[in-house]
């Protein structure tokens with residue numbers, strides 16, 4: 001079976017620059033033989049984590065909404081792509097709230113020592129981050145990357161690599177940066193290739 005990838009789009013704009021960059025990475029990972037499900041997170045209907053702590057004792061979330069199926073799917077995926085703009089120096093609210101709901105994985109892994117992802121699955125899983133920021137300032141991606149790395153650890157899908165482009169307020173259109181677009185394609189392709197290789201071993 002082809003490696004199964006989920007791609008999370010954190011930008012509210014389905015045809016914005018983040019989406020354009022993501023589509024290059026998706027072209028790459030599909031060329032490497034993977035199957036991809038894209039999730040436009042701001043379009044989902046869900047509430048942020050309410051800290052009910054049901055997941056302290058159960059391998060599920062007490063809340064039932066559009067996030068629910070992904071809590072199951074994330075146990076089985078072989079790789080993850082997250083494409084997001086920087087907002088207020090971090091991950092935009094909808095995507096961050098989506099990630100927070102994976103506290104189910106945190107509790108299973110760290111509170112009960114019963115991880116939801118099988119060790120053999122974890123061994124080949126990888127995450128690719130694609131991010132853009134409007135500003136040309138130091139530390140623009142720092143907060144976002146810290147949160148991403150924590151999320152990757154929680155869901156046992158290790159942070160593998162990133163494609164980052166700041167200064168978008170001047171660049172305007174990401175397609176005018178062929179090097180960045182190529183980087184996204186190549187990293188998508190490479191991650192797919194590595195996952196497929198490790199799955200075959």
Ligand SMILES: Cc1cc2nc3c(=O)[nH]c(=O)nc-3n(C[C@H](O)[C@H](O)[C@H](O)COP(=O)(O)O)c2cc1C
Pocket residue numbers: 011012013016017018019085086087088089090132133134135136140166167168169
């Ligand atoms: C609410 C909001 C907050 C933002 N905060 C930042 C920021 O902290 N740093 C930054 O570099 N750009 C920031 N931006 C700019 C976006 O990262 C930038 O416009 C990006 O290109 C949008 O991607 P899109 O084309 O996919 O919508 C912000 C944009 C919005 C709408």
